[in-house]
Amino acid sequence: MECSWERMDDRHQLDDCLELMYALMQYRHEPVNRRLRKMGKRESMLHPDALQLIYHLARICHGCILEIGAFRGGSTVAAAWGVRDAGTPKKLVAVEQGGSLRQHPLATRNIMRSLKRTLARERVADLVMLLEGRSSEPQIIAEVNQALGTDEIGLLILDADTGVKRDLDCYGKKLIDRCWLVIDDYGGPPENQKRLPTKTQVDELVNAGQLTPLGYYGLGTWIGQWRRLTPPPDR
Numbered sequence: 001m002e003c004s005w006e007r008m009d010d011r012h013q014l015d016d017c018l019e020l021m022y023a024l025m026q027y028r029h030e031p032v033n034r035r036l037r038k039m040g041k042r043e044s045m046l047h048p049d050a051l052q053l054i055y056h057l058a059r060i061c062h063g064c065i066l067e068i069g070a071f072r073g074g075s076t077v078a079a080a081w082g083v084r085d086a087g088t089p090k091k092l093v094a095v096e097q098g099g100s101l102r103q104h105p106l107a108t109r110n111i112m113r114s115l116k117r118t119l120a121r122e123r124v125a126d127l128v129m130l131l132e133g134r135s136s137e138p139q140i141i142a143e144v145n146q147a148l149g150t151d152e153i154g155l156l157i158l159d160a161d162t163g164v165k166r167d168l169d170c171y172g173k174k175l176i177d178r179c180w181l182v183i184d185d186y187g188g189p190p191e192n193q194k195r196l197p198t199k200t201q202v203d204e205l206v207n208a209g210q211l212t213p214l215g216y217y218g219l220g221t222w223i224g225q226w227r228r229l230t231p232p233p234d235r
């Protein structure tokens with residue numbers, strides 16, 4: 001029987017897609033799903049399905065977790081609960097630039113203060129290393145690298161601005177092969193100005209073989225994996 005590597009990869013991709021869908025269905029019957037919905041309503045812009053999958057991936061991933069764009073902490077708490085329920089220690093680093101958000105149901109005059117409050121209220125502050133600044137600032141890149149040490153990233157959550165390629169340029173060297181990626185604003189309503197630039201960059205990376213798409217959930221959240229096309233950096 002003929003079986004090319006390409007077909008084997010397609011087969012793995014299909015299995016991974018189905019596993020994610022199946023996991024989501026399973027979680028619908030578990031108490032964590034209700035807790036995520038309740039917390040997410042107060043603290044997250046993401047759809048409950050996206051939060052549930054962040055929880056799931058944080059729970060099953062190998063390596064550390066890096067989140068860019070924590071806002072009030074909804075997605076950060078979902079990842080932290082996943083880490084806690086994994087039962088094995090994993091570093092979770094969240095980068096947030098701070099500032100304020102007005103005229104929005106989740107408006108806050110001080111994003112950083114709201115984020116810290118959420119992490120404290122949900123009792124996960126000790127699981128999250130919080131870095132205040134923009135993801136592409138040299139100081140923040142240095143702090144992330146220092147926080148991770150020689151450890152690599154197994155889950156990257158991008159829900160900030162439209163700098164998908166920029167953030168992958170900053171942190172790509174730290175990602176393991178098949179690192180899970182959650183990228184918000186891939187889809188959604190046309191009035192979402194982040195949608196087009198995000199989708200364009202993600203599609204280009206998929207076409208270049210750098211990303212493998214595994215699903216599209218909630219309000220427009222892309223889920224997939226990173227493929228390491230170059231050898232890992234020297235240690």
Ligand SMILES: C[S@@+](CC[C@H](N)C(=O)[O-])C[C@H]1O[C@@H](n2cnc3c(N)ncnc32)[C@H](O)[C@@H]1O
Nearest residue numbers: 044045069071074075096097134135159160161
């Ligand atoms: C869409 S919100 C994140 C929503 C959050 N993940 C949730 O669960 O609700 C985007 C956040 O990213 C932050 N942000 C935007 N660009 C950033 C950057 N380059 N580095 C760090 N934070 C950034 C914004 O301040 C904002 O709080």
